Amino acid sequence: MRQILHIPAAALLILAALSCSTDDINELDKKEEKGYIGTVSVEYNGETYDNPNIKVSYTPSVDGRTANLKIFKIKFVPQMPVRVNVTIPGIQVWQEESITRFYVDDINPLSLGGEFPKYRVTDMNGSISGNEINFSLNFGEYPTRYSGACVL
C-alpha cells in the first residue's frame, strides 16, 4: 500500500507539483518532463572518462509506454572539441511496482539536427527509482553509464 504523507492540503498541492517521487504517479506526471543532474562515464581506450554535471531530461509519452531521453552537452571522448546534445527517442518503458524501467535495443540517436549513426545506441537499460535515474548503453563503440538525481 502506498504511503501517504500526513501534511496540510496546500503543502500537498505544492509537493505534488514539484515532487520527483513516483508514489503519486498520475496522468499529469506522465506528460511532464523530468530533469536530472549527474555524471556520464564513458569507457574509452580502457579508461573511464567522466562528464560531471550533465543534465538529462526524461520525457514520457502520454500513454507512458515510451519516452525520449535527452542528454545535454556531452563529450564522448576527452579530445572531442565540442559538446553535443543527444536525444534517444522512443525508448520502451514499463513499471515494476515503484520503479520505472526502460530499454532500447538498437536505435540511431538524434543529434546535430538529425540521426547520428556514428554513435548508434545499443543495449540500453535503465531505471528511475525515487529521485534517481540510472542507465547504461553503448554509444557506438563506447560503453557509457549515467547516474543522476532529480532537480527541481
Add this chain to the structure above:
Amino acid sequence: MVPSLEIPDYGASLTSTIYIRGLGSRMENPSLSLYIDNIPVLDKNAYDFSWFGIHSGTLIRGPQGSLYGRNSMGGVLLLNTQKPMGGGTAAMVETGYPGMLQLGAMGTAGEEHAISGSVRLSRGYFTNAYSGKPLDPYTGGVLRWRWDRSISAFTSVSNSLHLNASREGGFAYGRYQDGEIQPVNYNDEGSYSRISLLDGFKVSHTGNHIRLNSLTSVQLLGDRMRMDQDYTPESIFTLEQRQRSAGITQEFIITPERSFGHWRPQSGFFCFGKLNRMDAPVLFKEDGIRSLILDNANRNIPEEYGYLDISEKSFPVNSRFLLGSWNAALFHESVWVLGRWVLTAGIRFDYEGGYMHYNSDALIHYRFVPIMTEAKEFKTSYTGHRLQHFFEVLPKISALYSIPVSSGSLRVYGNVSKGFRSGGFNTQIFSDILQGLMMNGMMEDLGVYLDNPREGVSAGNTQYKPEEAWNYEIGLRFSAGGRLTGQVDAYYIDCLHQQLTVFPPGKTTGRMMTNAGRSRSIGAEAELDYRHSGFHSHLSYSYCDARFREYIDGNADYSGNRIPYVPLHSYYFEVDDRFPALGLTWTVSGELRGSGPIYWNEDNSRSSGATIDLGATLGVSWGNCRLYLRGENLLGRQHPAFYFKSIGNEFFAVSKPRRLTLGITYII
C-alpha cells in the same frame, strides 16, 4: 599651414579625421570643433572646410572647453562668411588636371544680403583596378546665404544659411602586401552622398548697459555611405549606412556694453538636442559567409560528424538605431586688463546625455551536412536601449604679459585649460555583436557547444565616456618693424579616459569600447610671417611627441608607444612675390610642406619616414581679373596618408598625385 594640425586626406568626407597636437581619432566625436558664423556644427559628418565665400578663419589650438564646451579638446576652428555690409562680388572658374572643374560666385544685394555658391566636379585621382573605372569622382555644391539687418539702434538680427550637397566615390585603399602598397582593387561600391543644412539665426540686443546675444540654429543632415568593407576583389561583406539627423542649438551670451574698468566678463548658457536615425545593414556575401562564419564554426566540429552550411549566398545583418543626444551648459569667462597684464579665468559646467535604441537582426537558413536533410530557418535578433549621462567641469586660466620693446611688440603668455570629447555609443560594433550571437545561437540551436565559445559582447560594451585633456602651455608672440610677426609655444597635454576599442581580456574577437587609455603630448610650435612691399614669406613648424601612457587592448600593452597618425615633425614654408611687369601684376609663389616620421598602428610596427610636397603658383592680374596656374605635389610623390587593418589584411591610402589647376577670378 597651421602647426600641429593634421587632416589626412583619405577615404571620403565621412571618414576624414582631424588630429591636432596629437589629439584625435577615427571615432564619431572630433577633437576639433567647427563654428561657422558662431554656429557650432554638431555633426562631424557635416564638417566642410572648402567653399567659396569664407571671409576669415581662426584656429585656436589647445583645449577650449570653458567657452566652447564639447569636442574642443584639441581646439576650435572659427570660420566667418562674407558679410553683406562691405562684402564684395567675385566669380571664379577653375579647371584642372586630372579632370576637375570648379565654379564659384559670391555677391551682395544691398546692405542686407550676401550670397555665395560653388560647384565642383572631379573625375577623381585614383582608379579601381578591379573595374578600371575612376574610384573617387566628386560632384558637389555649396550654397550660402547671409542676411543682416539692424532692427533698431539697439537690436540687430542676422541669419546664416549653409546648404551643402555632394556625392563622391572614395575609399582609395590599397592592400599592403610584400612590402608594397598595391593598387586599389575591390569589387563592391564605395561611395558617400550627403546633403546638409545649417541655419543660424542671431539676435543681438543692447540695453541697460548689457549686450545680449542669442544664437539659434537648426541643423539637418542626411547621408548614405556604401563601403566594400574588405576592400578586396572577394565578395566578403559590404556596408550601407544611412543617416537622417536633426539638431537644434541655442546659446545666450551676456556681456557688459562697456568694460567694468579693468574687468571684462561674459557669461552664457548653451544647450542642444539632436536626434539621429541610422540604418546600417552589413551584407555578408558568399566569400564572407564562408570565411567569417562557416570556417569559424566548422573549425571546432570534427570532420567525421559533418559540417555546417548556410543556404543563402548572401544575407544582411540589419542594424537600426535611434540615437539621441542633448546638452546644457553654463559658462563664464572674465578678462582683467591690468597695465601690461591680461589675466583670463573661465569656467564651464557642462551636462550631456545620450540615448540609443538598437534593433539588430539577421535571418538565415542553415543545414548540418549530411545529418540534416533540409535547411532550418534561424533568426537572431538583438534589441534594447541604453542611456547615459555625463557631467564636466571645464576651467581655464591664462596670463599674458606685454614686454616693452622699442619697436613692434612682444608678449609672453601661459595658460592651463581643460577640454573634453563627448562620450557616446559605438554603433559599428553591433555587426560584431550580432555575428557572435548568430554563431553561438546557431550552434546552440544545433545542440553543439564549444569549449571556448566566442566571447559575448553586449550593447553595454558599445558605450564610452568622455575623453578629457588638460593643456599646459607657455609661449610668446612678437612683431617687429611692421613686417615680421611670429609666435613660439610649448605645451604638455595630458589626455585621460581615452576612448579605445579593445578586446575582452585574452580574446581576439568581440571588440568593445572602453575608456582605458591615457596618453600625453609634448610639443612645440613656431610661426614666422614676413611681409615687405609685394614680398611675403611664411614658415610654420611643429614638433609633437604623442605617446600612450597607458593602453592595454586586452591582448597587448602599447604603453610608451607613439600614437598613430600623429607626425613627429611637420612644417610648411611659403614664399610669394608680387611685381609689375609688361603693364600687368604678376605673382609667383612656391610652397614646401612636409611631415614625419609617422606611426600607423598602436604597436608601432608600421611607420613612414619624412615626406615632402612641393607646390607653386604663377598668376597675372589686370584690372579686376586674375589668371593663375597652380601646381600641387609637383614632385609627383605619393606617400602614405592613412593605414588600417581589416580581417587580417593591411591597407594604406596614399596622397593625391600631381595636380595642375588653371583658374580665373573676377573680383569687384
